[in-house]
Amino acid sequence: MKTARAYPNIALIKYWGKADEELMLPQTGSLSLTLDIHPTTTTVRVRPGASADRLFLNGSLAGTRATGRISRVLDVVRSVCAAKMKAECEKETPQLPFLDVVSVNDGPTGAGLASSASGFAALVVAAVAEYGVELDTRELSRLARRGSGSATRSVCSGVAVWHEGDDCTSVAESVDAPEMAMVTVVLDNTHKDVTSREGMRRTQETSPFHEAWVASTRQMLPHMLEACAKGDFERIGELTELSALRMHSVIMSAQPPILYLSPESWAVWEYAYQARTRGIPVYATSDAGANVVLLTKPEFAEKVAREASRFGSTQIAGPGRGAHLCDTHLDMDGIIAEAVKNSGELPDGV
Numbered sequence: 001m002k003t004a005r006a007y008p009n010i011a012l013i014k015y016w017g018k019a020d021e022e023l024m025l026p027q028t029g030s031l032s033l034t035l036d037i038h039p040t041t042t043t044v045r046v047r048p049g050a051s052a053d054r055l056f057l058n059g060s061l062a063g064t065r066a067t068g069r070i071s072r073v074l075d076v077v078r079s080v081c082a083a084k085m086k087a088e089c090e091k092e093t094p095q096l097p098f099l100d101v102v103s104v105n106d107g108p109t110g111a112g113l114a115s116s117a118s119g120f121a122a123l124v125v126a127a128v129a130e131y132g133v134e135l136d137t138r139e140l141s142r143l144a145r146r147g148s149g150s151a152t153r154s155v156c157s158g159v160a161v162w163h164e165g166d167d168c169t170s171v172a173e174s175v176d177a178p179e180m181a182m183v184t185v186v187l188d189n190t191h192k193d194v195t196s197r198e199g200m201r202r203t204q205e206t207s208p209f210h211e212a213w214v215a216s217t218r219q220m221l222p223h224m225l226e227a228c229a230k231g232d233f234e235r236i237g238e239l240t241e242l243s244a245l246r247m248h249s250v251i252m253s254a255q256p257p258i259l260y261l262s263p264e265s266w267a268v269w270e271y272a273y274q275a276r277t278r279g280i281p282v283y284a285t286s287d288a289g290a291n292v293v294l295l296t297k298p299e300f301a302e303k304v305a306r307e308a309s310r311f312g313s314t315q316i317a318g319p320g321r322g323a324h325l326c327d328t329h330l331d332m333d334g335i336i337a338e339a340v341k342n343s344g345e346l347p348d349g350v
């Protein structure tokens, strides 16, 4: 049995578009901050003799869609691990068993706070360890990418850049950056109407501005990397807002259009502009949902969280650790027994 923990990340330079859907290659590079709140904890255990993986998400047996999604990633994990085992002992390629996966999100699932990023990052780290294989961060990041693009970055600590490239080179790595904090402003805890995956596809296929979005992201990323290296917080903030606004502009120009931001979201964005006129260094960003995340310096985080609490529930986050193994396991047997009982399946059912 192995357990891993990973945290969500919030992109400062956004990823919105795939060059290859199967390999999950992005059209452009992106950059994010891995947070230290809302972790996903995942415990996995081999299922000797079983004919499929099972997923228990937040205490319930997951349906075929979610299970299929993790199984496709686990198939890639198994083939990479089997190839590595064969290369090390030169025996026949081993047939690796299916897994039971028990995963708990400490935060809103599917509400634009990147639960799939922490979920897939934790999954690959736990699964690789359960198969007894050691992979470096690069290889783990490459595997996490197959589950969800943004998961590529949650394998890394703090600020991470995910490179545009091919199957081998499109991985994430941590980069140096100044001290930063984020304040999440949760306005809407419900599931988003259009998933990132679907929204990205629709934008790519229908927006006349999509090429301009790709070109501008390719232009902004090197500036962001330079600002991080120099520790230029104001420049990081300006580029963060620019990337998010350009992403939402291209999303709004899809057909049919997608509006992730609500009037309440814009009120938080307005707050950031207005707070800057009072000398508070705070910049806004939003992902594929109505929530807003405010980027600030650590010494202003409490003030920002207090002021922004009039819009929704706020929480302060700092830079978090990349996906890692933990010694304490989830109560796998208890969670599975309860979930199977509630789903009406036979204990050994798939």
Ligand code: DP6
Residues within 6 Å of the ligand: 010, 011, 013, 014, 015, 016, 024, 030, 116, 147, 148, 149, 150, 151, 196, 197, 200, 286, 287, 288
């Ligand atoms: C707006 O990583 O959730 O958060 O790769 O299809 O799983 P898939 O999409 P996902 O998209 C994240 C989009 C974003 C921007 C970002 O995190 O860079």
